[in-house]
Amino acid sequence: MEKNNKIYLLLFLLSFILAFSSCSEKNNKDGLKKASYIISKEELKEKIKGGWAGQTIGVVYGAPVEFKYQGSIIPDYQNIPWHEGYVKYWWDKKPGLFDDIYTDLNFVDVFEKYGLNVSMDTIANHWAGTAYHLAHANQASRYNILNGIMPPQSGNWKNNPHADDLDFQIESDFIGLMAPGMVNSATEIANRVGHIMNSGDGWYGGVFVSALYSLAFVTDDVNEIVEQAIKTIPEKTKFHNCIADVIGWHKQYPDNWQACWFELQKKWNNDVGCPKGVFLSFDIDAKINSAYVAIGLLYGKGNFTKSVDIAARCGQDADCNPATVGGVLGVMLGYSKIPAFWLKPLQEIELLKFEGSPISLSTAYNLSYKHALETIKLAGGSINKDSISIPFSEPMPVAFEQNFEKTFPTFRDRFDKSFTDELLYDFVGNGFIFYGNLVKTSKIDKDYIDRVSKRVGSEVFGLAETDDTYVAELELYIDGKLDQKIKMPMKNTSRRLEPAWKYQLTEGKHNVRLKWLNPDKDYEIRINDIVIYSEKQAKSNLPK
Secondary structure (H helix, E strand, C coil): CHHHHHHHHHHHHHHHHHHHHHHHHHHHHHCCCCCEEEEEHHHHHHHHHHHHHHHHHHHHHHHHHCCCCCCCCCCCCCCCCCCCCHHHHHHHHCHHHHHHHHHHHHHHHHHHHHCCCCCHHHHHHHHHCCCCCCCHHHHHHHHHHHCCCCCCHHHCCCCCCCCCECCCHHHCHHHHHHCCCCHHHHHHHHHHHHCCCCCHHHHHHHHHHHHHHHHHCCCCCHHHHHHHHHHHCCCCCHHHHHHHHHHHHHHHCCCCHHHHHHHHHHHHCCCCCCCCCCCCCCCCEHHHHHHHHHHHHHHHCCCHHHHHHHHHHCCCCCCHHHHHHHHHHHHHHCHHHCCHHHHHHHCCCCCCECCCCCCEHHHHHHHHHHHHHHHHHHCCCEECCCEEEEECCCCCCCCCCCCCCCCEEEEEECCCEEECCEEEEEEEECEEEEEEEEEECCCCCHHHHHHHCCCCCCCCCCCCCCCCCCEEEEEEEECCEEEEEEEEECCHHHCCCCCEEECCCCCEEEEEEEEECCCCCCEEEEEEEEEEEECCCCCCCCCC
């Protein structure tokens, strides 16, 4: 009997060891149930290189269809080109296409110059001093900072109508690359960077993307990557609900991404902030574009080609979304496992510096690797001769933020008028935004065009020298009271995107007066559209 008990005990211990071994193998496979994750230095380099390479590939692939399909799917029968020399073709033709990359690199440069603990204000001041073209939330934040509105107020929706736009989403890739497997370290960095240009859903877009990249270092299960990344976004926010819907629809329609896309379109295609998109087909809102990223990842099933193609064919920002998907898949697979079909054209430009940046892709590979090692050390990981131990922690939600509360668009007035002295406007609601800009009215000859804008034509209106020093000065009166003084520089990098806006006024009738204090005969202020807001959503007045 005693002999049998010993045999039973040995069998029990053997089964326990086998079970533990099996559990450890499972943990090593997905990396998400361990206290730490072991990776070789070479593998970490490969994944970081893959992230940058995949992002750049995705940008170029989507270039010819960027915002060409607004609210519609790009059909399968439409070929999206890719061939040898294609990346270099776009590099020479349209260097601004690579804004996803060079804005990312701007922040890589900041962390290299000032260290991992660089303050939000230092990042913001460096950001405001950039010389390249920016748009939407990025430019609105640069204007704010140049005029003394520092983060997080520079990205707050009351100071930045584009706060829910996807700007931070498309320039947050570098964060996940410098925080491999350390999602909460990534979200801490995202808090310092993302509130410069965004808040609410716009900020969440970057938090989500940085988490996707971070998780791609420790698991090759794309479903797990998406489902874990959304844990960084607080529940009951619109952003969380939107991505959760995509996850649910994917389970309902596991082999039909178009069906998921249509469900998404029906429920979430409603941009309320960006004045270019309200009540129109253009939608640069972070929620729906991040949802396209999720669709590309979930339905691509880890296949680089399929994933990037689906993300592009979802439409809207069809270069930025496949760029994110390509970057996440590039991390998951590693640089050398990106198919040569995609990688070979990219390699022609790896040593070239991006517009407005002292950094090339090859330099970015090394800097992000350096920053990743520093972040790992800071988080309590260890770096040995050949291997690295990365501490892993369960993704935690960031702070709750929601923009445009009780601020619903109810009417878009196709105003289409210019003024040179003052503009008067009456409306009923609790907010408004004038969508327009300061333009130069003088005629510009072809030599000027070739020299300044590289455009071809005999006459162009609205262009200005990059060093044009004219600044329009205005006063905004609401219901007869001076609300604010406004400066509108003509210089591109310091321009104000929209002349005037105001949200969350008392619901009711209001009068707006926009007075130009220093008009100049060579300039005018054009108002294309006026969007009116209310604390209640508009309802159809058609008879039932």
